[in-house]
Structure formats: structure tokens, C-alpha cells
Amino acid sequence: MKLFIATRWGNPYEEEGPNGKDTNFLVRASSLDDAASLAEEFLIGCPQSIEENLPVENFIHCIRLIGEDTNSELSSVIHGPWIAAAIFRDSNLEMWLRDETDGQWIRASEELE
Numbered sequence: 436m437k438l439f440i441a442t443r444w445g446n447p448y449e450e451e452g453p454n455g456k457d458t459n460f461l462v463r464a465s466s467l468d469d470a471a472s473l474a475e476e477f478l479i480g481c482p483q484s485i486e487e488n489l490p491v492e493n494f495i496h497c498i499r500l501i502g503e504d505t506n507s508e509l510s511s512v513i514h515g516p517w518i519a520a521a522i523f524r525d526s527n528l529e530m531w532l533r534d535e536t537d538g539q540w541i542r543a544s545e546e547l548e
Contacts, residue, residue: 452489460515
């Protein structure tokens with residue numbers, strides 16, 4: 436099984452909404468799509484905005500492959516959600532992005548070309 440950090444841009448608890456700190460999950464899954472689906476199950480019940488805050492989208496925008504877990508074959512959200520800027524300075528991490536719920540995952544290096 437692979438370990439991923441799955442991220443939704445922003446969070447509903449700050450005025451900035453999608454431009455604020457990000458909503459993150461540590462996920463164990465066999466694939467990118469499975470990791471996104473598991474994290475999105477948590478987002479279904481979350482608010483998209485609080486009071487006058489800008490609304491966020493309830494899907495995963497970014498996924499990073501951070502390693503492997505050889506101790507378990509169980510797909511699950513291991514930790515999260517937690518709110519923090521989703522900045523990783525390690526250029527060795529593979530990263531994929533998408534702009535819509537059912538959008539195609541694009542490897543970040545392809546998007547930067």
C-alpha cells in the first residue's frame with residue numbers, strides 16, 4: 436500500500452476560504468483515486484463555508500505520494516483532517532493536481548511545462 440498526503444485547497448473556518456490554510460489527510464491506499472475517494476468521504480459532511488467566509492470546494496485538489504506502508508493492506512485515512520499550508524519543499528515527492536471533482540489527475544511536473 437502507498438502513503439499519500441491528500442489536500443483540499445483552503446478550509447471553511449477562515450475568511451480566506453480556498454485561499455487560507457489547506458485541509459490535509461494522511462491516507463493509506465493502493466492508488467491515487469482511492470486515496471482521493473477516502474479523503475473525500477470525510478469532506479462530504481464538512482461545511483463548505485462558515486458565516487461570511489469564502490466557500491471551499493469539497494474535493495481533493497492535490498495528492499502527494501510520500502512513501503509505502505508494508506505493514507497493512509487496509510486502505511484508510513490514517514490521520515486528519517488537519518489544517519495547515521500544504522507546502523512541501525522536497526522536490527522528490529511526486530505530486531498530482533486537478534481542478535474539479537471528476538477531473539483528470541495531472542502530474543505537477545506536466546502542469547509546470
